Amino acid sequence: SYELTQPPSVSVSPGQTARLTCSGDALPKQYAHWYQQKPGQAPVVVMYKDNERPPGIPQRFSGSSSGTTASLTISGVQAEDEADYYCQSADITGIYQFFGGGTKLTVL
Amino acid sequence: QVQLQESGPGLVKPSETLSLTCTVSGGSITGSYWSWIRQFPGGGLEWIGNFLSGGSTFYNPSLKSRVRISGDTSKNQLSLSLTSVTTADTAVYYCAGERANSPPWFDPWGQGILVTVSS
Numbered sequence: 312s313y314e315l316t317q318p319p320s321v322s323v324s325p326g327q328t329a330r331l332t333c334s335g336d337a338l339p340k341q342y343a344h345w346y347q348q349k350p351g352q353a354p355v356v357v358m359y360k361d362n363e364r365p366p367g368i369p370q371r372f373s374g375s376s377s378g379t380t381a382s383l384t385i386s387g388v389q390a391e392d393e394a395d396y397y398c399q400s401a402d403i404t405g406i407y408q409f410f411g412g413g414t415k416l417t418v419l
Numbered sequence: 420q421v422q423l424q425e426s427g428p429g430l431v432k433p434s435e436t437l438s439l440t441c442t443v444s445g446g447s448i449t450g451s452y453w454s455w456i457r458q459f460p461g462g463g464l465e466w467i468g469n470f471l472s473g474g475s476t477f478y479n480p481s482l483k484s485r486v487r488i489s490g491d492t493s494k495n496q497l498s499l500s501l502t503s504v505t506t507a508d509t510a511v512y513y514c515a516g517e518r519a520n521s522p523p524w525f526d527p528w529g530q531g532i533l534v535t536v537s538s
Binding site for chain 2: 312341342344346353354355356359360395397399401405407408409412413
């Protein structure tokens with residue numbers, strides 16, 4: 312079974328930059344997507360196709376991908392960005408979808 | 420905009436079948452892929468499978484022998500059936516729309532429904 316690996320936690324102070332990573336062997340061939348989830352809510356997509364930002368997502372969110380690692384960067388982190396973040400992609404077939412284990416972003 | 424709402428029993432006994440419905444409003448289920456996704460108590464997300472009206476259905480290989488996803492275009496609803504459940508199937512179950520296929524991303528999501536497997 313395919314795996315996407317994320318660090319369990321990242322902590323930053325307000326105004327700093329948070330970089331969340333997601334590693335997977337198929338990422339050179341498959342886009343990564345990112346979701347933000349706050350307690351009691353469903354996940355919300357904050358980045359799709361590596362670096363496309365949906366309408367309504369602040370410009371401080373950006374994405375990139377290089378080799379087997381995709382990244383979500385939040386510049387000038389705000390308290391409201393504290394949440395769990397999940398990456399999602401597919402295995403090499405593109406048929407089966409997988410999520411990373413999630414990273415809890417703590418704003419100190 | 421498209422909205423999704425999951426419904427079904429919140430408690431299922433071990434070895435029985437979990438059955439959920441997702442009602443789609445603001446758009447038709449026809450012509451688009453729709454997925455079921457679950458989130459375990461520890462937080463991990465797992466894609467269960469997807470459905471395209473009149474087209475292919477794909478299931479997570481780890482669940483393929485127990486899961487079935489179908490749709491009712493007359494009611495604009497999706498259904499999930501998971502047989503022989505155990506406590507490991509306790510999770511919040513979401514339905515979600517799929518965007519594109521490169522691979523797809525999931526948007527929108529329903530609010531989710533907690534299903535507990537317990538005797």
